[in-house]
Amino acid sequence: MVLDIRSARQLRRMRQRDLAAAAGISVNELMKLERGLTVPPKKLLDLISDCLNMDVNQLAVGQNELLKNPLTGEGYITARPESPTRIPRRKTPDSTKKSVFDLFCGVGGFSFGFEMHEAFQVVAGIDILGDRLQTFSRNHDTANAYGEDIRAICTDILESENPRPFVIVGGAPCQGFSSLRPFRNIERNDLRNNLAEEFCRIVHDLQPEWIVFENVIGLLTYNKGQTLQAILGAFEEVGYRTSFKVLNAAYYGLPQCRERLIVVGSRKGKPFKWTQPSHWCEHRSMAGQQKFVLKPLGKLFAQNLQPAVTVNQAIHDLPPVEAGERSTVYRDDIESTPYEIFIRNKAQQLTMHEATAHSPRMLEIIRQAGANIYALPEGTVTSGFSSCYSRLNGDEPSVTLTVNFTHPGSNRCIHPYQHRALTLREGARLQGFFDTFEFLGTRSQIVKQIGNAVPPLLGRVIAQAILESD
Numbered sequence: 212m213v214l215d216i217r218s219a220r221q222l223r224r225m226r227q228r229d230l231a232a233a234a235g236i237s238v239n240e241l242m243k244l245e246r247g248l249t250v251p252p253k254k255l256l257d258l259i260s261d262c263l264n265m266d267v268n269q270l271a272v273g274q275n276e277l278l279k280n281p282l283t284g285e286g287y288i289t290a291r292p293e294s295p296t297r298i299p300r301r302k303t304p305d306s307t308k309k310s311v312f313d314l315f316c317g318v319g320g321f322s323f324g325f326e327m328h329e330a331f332q333v334v335a336g337i338d339i340l341g342d343r344l345q346t347f348s349r350n351h352d353t354a355n356a357y358g359e360d361i362r363a364i365c366t367d368i369l370e371s372e373n374p375r376p377f378v379i380v381g382g383a384p385c386q387g388f389s390s391l392r393p394f395r396n397i398e399r400n401d402l403r404n405n406l407a408e409e410f411c412r413i414v415h416d417l418q419p420e421w422i423v424f425e426n427v428i429g430l431l432t433y434n435k436g437q438t439l440q441a442i443l444g445a446f447e448e449v450g451y452r453t454s455f456k457v458l459n460a461a462y463y464g465l466p467q468c469r470e471r472l473i474v475v476g477s478r479k480g481k482p483f484k485w486t487q488p489s490h491w492c493e494h495r496s497m498a499g500q501q502k503f504v505l506k507p508l509g510k511l512f513a514q515n516l517q518p519a520v521t522v523n524q525a526i527h528d529l530p531p532v533e534a535g536e537r538s539t540v541y542r543d544d545i546e547s548t549p550y551e552i553f554i555r556n557k558a559q560q561l562t563m564h565e566a567t568a569h570s571p572r573m574l575e576i577i578r579q580a581g582a583n584i585y586a587l588p589e590g591t592v593t594s595g596f597s598s599c600y601s602r603l604n605g606d607e608p609s610v611t612l613t614v615n616f617t618h619p620g621s622n623r624c625i626h627p628y629q630h631r632a633l634t635l636r637e638g639a640r641l642q643g644f645f646d647t648f649e650f651l652g653t654r655s656q657i658v659k660q661i662g663n664a665v666p667p668l669l670g671r672v673i674a675q676a677i678l679e680s681d
């Protein structure tokens with residue numbers, strides 16, 4: 212059997228942190244090796260194979276296999292040019308509302324949150340992927356949707372076809388950040404620009420009152436924090452006073468612990484008033500104990516906080532379905548929770564509630580699945596992180612949803628008590644998308660659209676705070 216570092220480690224039931232310590236590297240470095248994102252120097256591979264008590268040549272074969280198909284996680288494509296498309300808006304923007312531009316819009320989850328406020332409307336979105344753009348456009352009537360590599364977008368066109376933006380939001384994918392240059396060296400339409408620079412270029416040209424740059428938590432420590440500092444520096448250079456925090460969506464009423472790094476900047480130098488959490492749950496931040504993690508006070512002091520919304524409270528009004536089955540009607544035999552009433556948004560017909568048709572072997576694994584991979588009898592699976600092939604806890608908010616949540620081998624995504632992975636509808640609910648939000652594309656595209664989105668609820672929280680800070 213060909214084993215890479217991760218599968219060999221798991222076979223030996225060794226924890227990542229123990230192997231990292233034994234090999235003298237950080238857990239972060241080990242994670243990169245296990246995902247096939249970096250190549251271990253010969254000396255390190257020797258050491259790791261010793262710790263795993265296996266032949267180094269065998270391990271090298273396993274790692275080489277992994278390198279051909281690395282597990283990239285959230286750092287997916289940065290640029291895969293399709294032919295440019297434009298989907299014009301279907302409704303004229305209301306001139307009394309504050310306009311929002313959504314760069315790297317995906318399906319526009321984050322900016323949809325802005326539109327949950329009457330004061331805002333989204334007028335433009337840009338994304339390189341056609342299916343994302345179709346979904347974005349379908350749900351953002353007043354927005355022009357630009358399907359293009361952002362590096363080829365000319366701001367003169369954005370300016371002439373849209374109202375001036377009050378806010379520009381966006382989350383540039385974080386690959387390629389390491390080569391950030393000072394803003395003054397950025398050339399217009401230079402395809403070598405990295406994507407954070409693109410955000411800056413458009414901000415510089417369109418001069419919105421506010422900017423909101425959201426990203427993965429990894430940006431905090433990426434390149435020893437220098438990349439984040441360079442991005443903040445670039446925002447200052449184009450005239451924005453910034454502040455940043457790590458927000459966990461579960462603290463604001465989402466039934467999912469999903470952390471995002473949010474940078475907000477004001478052109479007029481206004482201080483941004485961060486919204487304090489409204490909900491409480493036990494959660495250890497990926498960013499550790501750092502002061503910029505916005506947390507509720509300890510439980511004892513949390514009298515004014517509500518308990519976080521749980522998985523069961525978000526999906527228990529959906530009818531049970533077995534693997535391979537689907538249902539198009541809501542349950543009428545139970546009382547919906549406040550979150551379910553909110554998220555259903557008066558939808559009449561249930562959509563996207565179809566479970567993956569798992570193979571008999573996978574069903575066997577699922578039936579035995581528990582809180583983590585170690586709940587499975589030894590030898591049931593040969594590889595996987597500890598949270599793979601695991602059930603969600605119905606009495607807590609879910610863990611972070613991935614772009615693979617319909618596959619049990621992905622991060623904890625098996626239904627709390629039904630024998631199958633989550634349906635698309637359940638995933639959309641955990642991300643905070645209304646049942647009336649329409650997703651377009653194939654099933655596998657839609658899973659990625661949902662898994663990659665920023666929860667609308669976070670957009671709503673930031674939108675409200677901008678109104679209060681302006």
Ligand SMILES: C[S@@+](CC[C@H](N)C(=O)[O-])C[C@H]1O[C@@H](n2cnc3c(N)ncnc32)[C@H](O)[C@@H]1O
Pocket residue numbers: 288289290291315316317318319320321322337338339340343359360361362381382383384406663664665666
């Ligand atoms: C994290 S997703 C955005 C999620 C979105 N903010 C939401 O809330 O739903 C990042 C998006 O950047 C897009 N993207 C990546 N490289 C791009 C490029 N060069 N030009 C335009 N869009 C790009 C991807 O297609 C992806 O949809």
